Amino acid sequence: MEEKKKTWKELPEGDILEGGTSLQFKTGNWRSERPVHIPEKCIHCFICWISCPDGAVKVDEENGKFVGFDYDFCKGCGICAYECPKDAIKMVPETGEEK
Amino acid sequence: MDTVFEIRWHGRGGQGAKTAALLFGDAAVSTGKYIQAFPEYGPERMGAPVQSFNRISSSPIRIHSAIENPDVVVVLDFTLAEQVDITKGLDPEKGILLVNTPLTPEEVKKKLGFKGKVYTVAASKIAIETIGRNIPNTPMIGALTKVTGIIKLDELIEDTRKKLEVKFRNRPEVIEGNIEAIKKAYNEVKGE
Amino acid sequence: MPSLKQLAKREEKFVSGHRLCPGCGAGIVARLVMLAIDKPVVVGCATGCLEVASTIFPYSSWKIPWIHSAFENVAATISGVETAYRALKKQGKISKDAVFVAFGGDGGTYDIGLQSLSGAAERGHRMLYICYDNQAYMNTGIQRSSATPKCAHTTTSPVGKVIPGKKQWSKNLPEIMVAHGIPYVATSIPGRWMDLINKVEKAIKFDGFTFIDVLSPCRLGWGYEPSLTLEISRLAVETCIWPLYEVIEGKYKLNYRPKEKKPVVEWFKLQRRFRHLLKPENEPLLEEIQKEVDRRWEELLSKCE
Amino acid sequence: MKGTGRRVAKTANEAFAEAMRQIDPDVVAAYPITPATEIVQIFSQFVADGLVKTEFVAVESEHSAMSACIGASISGARAMTGTSSQGLALMWEMLYIAAALRLPIIMAVVNRALSAPINIHCDHSDTLGARDSGWIQIYSENVQETYDNVIQAVRIAEHPDVRLPVMVTTDGFILSHCLETIEMLTDEEVKEFIGEPPVRENLLKSLEENKPITIGALDLQDYYFEHKRQEAEAMKNALKVIPEIGKEFGEKFGRSYGFFEEYKLEDATVGIVVMGSTAGTGKDVVDELRKEGKKVGLLKIRVFRPFPFEEISKALSHLQVVGVMDRADGVNSYSGPVFPEICACLYDLEKRPKIVDFIYGLGGRDIRKEDIAGIFDGLLKIAETGKKEFNLKYIGVRE
Numbered sequence: 001m002e003e004k005k006k007t008w009k010e011l012p013e014g015d016i017l018e019g020g021t022s023l024q025f026k027t028g029n030w031r032s033e034r035p036v037h038i039p040e041k042c043i044h045c046f047i048c049w050i051s052c053p054d055g056a057v058k059v060d061e062e063n064g065k066f067v068g069f070d071y072d073f074c075k076g077c078g079i080c081a082y083e084c085p086k087d088a089i090k091m092v093p094e095t096g097e098e099k
Numbered sequence: 100m101d102t103v104f105e106i107r108w109h110g111r112g113g114q115g116a117k118t119a120a121l122l123f124g125d126a127a128v129s130t131g132k133y134i135q136a137f138p139e140y141g142p143e144r145m146g147a148p149v150q151s152f153n154r155i156s157s158s159p160i161r162i163h164s165a166i167e168n169p170d171v172v173v174v175l176d177f178t179l180a181e182q183v184d185i186t187k188g189l190d191p192e193k194g195i196l197l198v199n200t201p202l203t204p205e206e207v208k209k210k211l212g213f214k215g216k217v218y219t220v221a222a223s224k225i226a227i228e229t230i231g232r233n234i235p236n237t238p239m240i241g242a243l244t245k246v247t248g249i250i251k252l253d254e255l256i257e258d259t260r261k262k263l264e265v266k267f268r269n270r271p272e273v274i275e276g277n278i279e280a281i282k283k284a285y286n287e288v289k290g291e
Numbered sequence: 292m293p294s295l296k297q298l299a300k301r302e303e304k305f306v307s308g309h310r311l312c313p314g315c316g317a318g319i320v321a322r323l324v325m326l327a328i329d330k331p332v333v334v335g336c337a338t339g340c341l342e343v344a345s346t347i348f349p350y351s352s353w354k355i356p357w358i359h360s361a362f363e364n365v366a367a368t369i370s371g372v373e374t375a376y377r378a379l380k381k382q383g384k385i386s387k388d389a390v391f392v393a394f395g396g397d398g399g400t401y402d403i404g405l406q407s408l409s410g411a412a413e414r415g416h417r418m419l420y421i422c423y424d425n426q427a428y429m430n431t432g433i434q435r436s437s438a439t440p441k442c443a444h445t446t447t448s449p450v451g452k453v454i455p456g457k458k459q460w461s462k463n464l465p466e467i468m469v470a471h472g473i474p475y476v477a478t479s480i481p482g483r484w485m486d487l488i489n490k491v492e493k494a495i496k497f498d499g500f501t502f503i504d505v506l507s508p509c510r511l512g513w514g515y516e517p518s519l520t521l522e523i524s525r526l527a528v529e530t531c532i533w534p535l536y537e538v539i540e541g542k543y544k545l546n547y548r549p550k551e552k553k554p555v556v557e558w559f560k561l562q563r564r565f566r567h568l569l570k571p572e573n574e575p576l577l578e579e580i581q582k583e584v585d586r587r588w589e590e591l592l593s594k595c596e
Numbered sequence: 597m598k599g600t601g602r603r604v605a606k607t608a609n610e611a612f613a614e615a616m617r618q619i620d621p622d623v624v625a626a627y628p629i630t631p632a633t634e635i636v637q638i639f640s641q642f643v644a645d646g647l648v649k650t651e652f653v654a655v656e657s658e659h660s661a662m663s664a665c666i667g668a669s670i671s672g673a674r675a676m677t678g679t680s681s682q683g684l685a686l687m688w689e690m691l692y693i694a695a696a697l698r699l700p701i702i703m704a705v706v707n708r709a710l711s712a713p714i715n716i717h718c719d720h721s722d723t724l725g726a727r728d729s730g731w732i733q734i735y736s737e738n739v740q741e742t743y744d745n746v747i748q749a750v751r752i753a754e755h756p757d758v759r760l761p762v763m764v765t766t767d768g769f770i771l772s773h774c775l776e777t778i779e780m781l782t783d784e785e786v787k788e789f790i791g792e793p794p795v796r797e798n799l800l801k802s803l804e805e806n807k808p809i810t811i812g813a814l815d816l817q818d819y820y821f822e823h824k825r826q827e828a829e830a831m832k833n834a835l836k837v838i839p840e841i842g843k844e845f846g847e848k849f850g851r852s853y854g855f856f857e858e859y860k861l862e863d864a865t866v867g868i869v870v871m872g873s874t875a876g877t878g879k880d881v882v883d884e885l886r887k888e889g890k891k892v893g894l895l896k897i898r899v900f901r902p903f904p905f906e907e908i909s910k911a912l913s914h915l916q917v918v919g920v921m922d923r924a925d926g927v928n929s930y931s932g933p934v935f936p937e938i939c940a941c942l943y944d945l946e947k948r949p950k951i952v953d954f955i956y957g958l959g960g961r962d963i964r965k966e967d968i969a970g971i972f973d974g975l976l977k978i979a980e981t982g983k984k985e986f987n988l989k990y991i992g993v994r995e
Contacts, residue, residue, distance in 0.1 A: 008822035008829070013759065014698035015815060015823055016797050019808030020354035022308030022345070030313060046295035050326075050484050051521055053318030055307040061299040073307035077314030077510075078518030091518075121605075124775045128605040136605070136775035140631075140716070159777070161738070161876035163770050165962040331803055335667070348819045351810035356799040359812035360666050360693050367660035370653060371625060371667025371675070376800060378622040378651040378673055385800055407663065410656030 031076030041088035048080035106153040110175035115236035120151035238284030309352035314517025316507035327491035337399030338362035363403040366411035397438035425509035475501035477537035482524035514563020608771035611743035613638035618786035622673035625653040625664035629683040632706040658683035662690035669699035672798035678704035695730025700753030717960020718768035721924035739776040855904035864893030866975035956991035
């Protein structure tokens, strides 16, 4: 999907833009493998969360719980699965069918 | 466009030829004149022959070329005459040469074979007597004031005092020494 | 030192949607550094992977004031920002207490940016300079830098029939920064997040220029499986190729001593850029490198208390 | 004379420094280089004596000087620097960035020849080389103009329709080290004239307001062109703003400024186009030749960027012959850098003047009244015969 691009008259001057806008740019479609969570093994240590280069691990910070993966951004690098001390994350091939 | 009076200063790096041009120019400004004062720049260091220049006029000066035919040449160190053509570009008749030397104008004339007007003053001696150091530029400004009449002695003294008071606020003897040097040279400069 | 769960309560300042490679070490480093700073912060980036991938108009991954101007000058640019901050703060136009951070890759730090880095350090601007050191010019296609290790294959120090990769040893930049007499210099890796976060927290407390050299594995340029990014950074520490230490006001402190020092070949094995070193004919090179790593390690130990 | 100015003697370097003191920028970052060094020397004394609120950064290179100015300016500070020649060349990369990020940085440039061979004296090869960097360029004939131009530059650069950096140039040594009589404004007059810088989006404002911005993002095929188009528009807007500010300056202080100055050009048959200190010498020559009944005139370019294309075209349109005086060589086999600009201005005229180029004064070579008189004689001869026997002449070089 193509964003509507601004004309030179509409753009803010001087190569200035709002910070944090990359949240609108989804990188999830880069993935060929996806991490899958195995809840029964998870000890909610947050190591997957701190290890992710893409900030794609969702946690409930109030209750200290792993919530899930943000597949909008996860690029499928597999670091979380490798780092998990309890093997609670496995990488599975992306089939395109999962939601 | 009025006539522009042009001066060339000869000295050695460190003798204050540049400062002399700046001080004389500055004094002329405070008397309402338009001026330029600029040194000749090169890689020269202490001791090397150097030149600086003044233009003085009663209306704004627009020209920015080098000065080739000065009306007056001021020499801070007569030993330069051995190495530098100090009368270069001076009108052989109307040109004025002012030299820091104990010699008489006649003796200088003879030495240089110059036919224009020559003035001499023992500025180094005056400087040592009044300021305590051989800085001939201040007395030479006094002598130049007398010779050219471009500015008046009291105007020069007033301006110099003002400037020195900024720099030597706590050393009144330096200020008085310089003023004395100007006055002395003004009175002692000899023409033919 | 916050726990992971405390850290998770902080707002992410380096957010998702950046276009670094999957598994990029620099992405983890940037995220960790930003999580570690729980204060108003202004960041500058030198041209490089991190900059290019995190700010592609009209998208930015930086939820803090951020600037990029050129490749070799992030230290000078942030010098200007920090000076403006002091000037405007003095005039009462700014109220916040801000932290200033400069990110540069090894190319923008060890090489082309060394002059502005040195200048800013000497002048003592208050900023934390983070070198995300992936040991080559990855953004332009893996060319050698002065941070590239000896014998590594890069596109401008290729392994050929007569030359086995980069001929020179890597430059010891942390030592050069120590020589500037700045209050804090450290090395770190993303694989020990506590170490890195701890050091960032420490560095930003100093009123002056601080520097952390963070080994930042590049799965593309180093040639390894992306899931190994953190592991490979730890292995560099275990082999003493990348010792973890800090120099606080001139005093050296070793932060980690491997229980059993692993041979350098263990690190090389995982990376395609060193693959040629595993050939039998290159054994003397391996030995030479091992010796130099040992020498540097001993030298460091002798400096530490 | 309006204003409450006082007449003083200043070199152009002193005048630059005094203007900077009166402008009292938030940040100055600079590096020494002959002949501009004195500017920051004098200014750092002002800082040391507490006469300004400025934070002075003595950087380790001109590249870092401009980088720090960019950092400061993007943070909402008024930033200034000064340089010459090689220093400007070292800044080159950052000049484009300062302009494209739309930062109203003010730079005092003391014109000096570019190496090699190394030379410290005046020509315009340094700033003319930077003509396409997106900086406004204002050239000065004398110390007075140098001073007046810097003060106006602040208003021009910070004007909301412009927001571009400005370099004010002065001729190395010829003016930078030449004491001249000038009228200085009072500190209050300057303060009032320049006012407070208009607030715009900037790093520290975004920090203060918790609305973070990103500056200097990667612009690819889909945005770069639009940003450059904005920059071009800003330069076009400067064409409107510069004479307005020059006029306002004149109303307040008695010295008005436009894009250029026409000197006895109206009824002239031939004229020269000239920039910098040579213009003054040229005016003296025009007066002398006029006394001899020769219909000669002069156009002094003050604003070279933006280039006042239409206005210059109009001012020269009635001449039979135009001689461009270029104090730089394009080393391109046909002209110096100013010549093609003037040619382009004249191209669309129904009746075009003939035009020739004179390259002079490289590396500080003196330009004498006789030299300029010779140029006028050459132009008059072309006017008389209708024949152009040369396109380019080197003046004052040993053939």
